[in-house]
Structure formats: C-alpha cells, structure tokens
Amino acid sequence: APAARAARISKAYGRGDARVVALDEVSLNLERSRFTAIMGPSGSGKSTLMHCMAGLDSVDSGEVFVGDIEVTRLDDKRLTRLRRDRIGFVFQAFNLVPTLTALENITLPLDIAGRKPDQTWLDTVVDTIGLRDRLKHRPSELSGGQQQRVACARALVSRPEIIFADEPTGNLDSRSGAEVLSFLRNSVREMGQTVVMVTHDPVAAAYADLVVFLADGRVVDQIPEPTAEKVL
Numbered sequence: 001a002p003a004a005r006a007a008r009i010s011k012a013y014g015r016g017d018a019r020v021v022a023l024d025e026v027s028l029n030l031e032r033s034r035f036t037a038i039m040g041p042s043g044s045g046k047s048t049l050m051h052c053m054a055g056l057d058s059v060d061s062g063e064v065f066v067g068d069i070e071v072t073r074l075d076d077k078r079l080t081r082l083r084r085d086r087i088g089f090v091f092q093a094f095n096l097v098p099t100l101t102a103l104e105n106i107t108l109p110l111d112i113a114g115r116k117p118d119q120t121w122l123d124t125v126v127d128t129i130g131l132r133d134r135l136k137h138r139p140s141e142l143s144g145g146q147q148q149r150v151a152c153a154r155a156l157v158s159r160p161e162i163i164f165a166d167e168p169t170g171n172l173d174s175r176s177g178a179e180v181l182s183f184l185r186n187s188v189r190e191m192g193q194t195v196v197m198v199t200h201d202p203v204a205a206a207y208a209d210l211v212v213f214l215a216d217g218r219v220v221d222q223i224p225e226p227t228a229e230k231v232l
C-alpha cells in the first residue's frame with residue numbers, strides 16, 4: 001500500500017457567493033520511499049491538499065489514508081496522535097527553538113513524547129544532514145540552509161511514515177535550498193523515507209521522483225506520466 005493516499009477528496013471554503021472550491025475530487029497516491037513534488041499556481045489548492053492529507057484540515061468528501069489508517073475518520077485526539085507519531089512536518093519558516101542546540105532541536109519531538117532516540121537511526125539522520133560539527137550550535141549560529149536541515153532532521157527523528165514539506169526552500173537562497181533538497185532526496189534514496197513537498201520552484205521540483213501539477217483544485221498533469229499498468 002502507498003504511504004498515504006487521497007481518494008476523490010473535495011474541499012470548499014466559505015458559503016454562497018464567497019464559496020471557493022479548493023479541491024475538486026483529487027486522488028493521489030504517495031508511494032513509499034518516493035519523493036513527490038506538488039506544483040501549481042497560487043490558489044490551485046496545493047496547501048489545502050497537503051493539509052488534508054496530513055490531517056491538519058478536514059475534507060468535505062472523499063477519503064485520506066496514512067498507511068492503513070483512515071485519517072478522515074479519526075477524532076481529534078487520534079488525529080493529534082497520528083500527526084505526532086506517524087507524520088513529519090517541514091515548513092517554510094524553520095520553527096526551531098532558539099535557546100536549544102541543533103541536536104536538542106532535532107531530538108525535541110522524542111523528548112516531548114518521553115521516548116528515547118533510536119541511536120542508530122539518529123546517527124544516520126545526523127550523518128545524512130552533514131552537520132556533525134554544528135550539533136552544539138544554536139539556531140542563530142547556523143545559516144538558513146543549516147537551520148532548515150536541522151528542521152528536516154527533527155521531522156525525521158521519529159521515523160515517520162511520511163514527511164510533508166510546505167515550501168521548504170521558500171526562505172532560502174539557491175545554494176542553501178540545494179542543500180536542503182539534496183538532504184530530502186537522500187532521506188528518500190538512502191533511508192527509504194517517503195517525502196511530499198509543495199513548491200513553486202521548478203528547480204526544487206526537479207529533485208523529486210514524481211511531480212504532480214494542480215490547477216483550480218484538480219490534478220491536471222503528472223511527470224513522469226503514469227503508465228497504463230499503474231493506472232489500473
């Protein structure tokens with residue numbers, strides 16, 4: 001089964017004349033160990049799709065699964081647990097805690113959950129982000145690209161089913177952006193992670209295995225195109 005999937009999900013905001021259809025029967029499979037990019041013009045529904053798939057926002061109709069869990073049927077308590085235990089988030093703003101070191105920021109989700117890090121996994125994550133010599137630094141002592149790599153490592157530390165990244169390079173110059181994208185790609189290639197990223201940037205999307213294009217709340221294109229086999 002895919003790491004996550006949406007089946008004909010629809011979502012509208014507002015009522016009457018103010019009603020906006022953000023998603024119109026969108027279906028999407030996010031296969032395991034694959035890096036998917038979602039592109040499309042502003043207002044095409046990218047954020048809404050990501051939020052609905054990550055259990056941050058409700059759908060009007062259709063179904064969302066993360067693994068074998070039907071997200072669209074969970075109550076708030078179970079949703080919170082799903083987001084905490086099975087999903088990693090990376091945002092445009094790095095959202096690091098300024099008073100904690102890089103390593104403390106990375107392990108924060110485990111500390112909050114009262115869990116011990118899996119040391120082998122933590123080593124792999126830290127080696128892959130390439131920040132061994134910066135682990136004792138605070139965010140203010142790191143470049144933007146380094147901070148975002150710390151935020152990515154924090155998202156990975158609990159070995160989530162899937163990572164949702166919303167414009168992860170939106171605040172970065174192209175070189176720092178490339179560092180973050182390489183890390184996300186390596187987490188897929190070398191660690192088998194599943195990653196989905198919303199981006200405006202075709203250069204960023206080029207790091208992905210699959211690019212899905214949205215327009216007016218619908219999937220209008222996909223690269224590479226699905227083969228007949230996969231559609232069936």
Ligand code: ADP
Binds near residue numbers: 042047
């Ligand atoms: P982006 O295009 O980068 O996804 P937007 O500026 O469209 O960002 O949206 C930023 C945030 O504001 C999102 O969380 C979105 O849900 C919310 N938002 C977007 N459009 C509206 C709107 N018309 N009314 C209220 N909130 C909105």
Ligand code: ADP
Binds near residue numbers: 013014
């Ligand atoms: P994108 O991420 O591609 O920019 P969004 O998912 O943010 O697109 O928005 C899709 C549509 O839904 C847009 O027309 C946007 O204005 C609208 N929208 C998004 N969030 C809200 C909201 N909270 N309230 C009202 N309209 C919204």
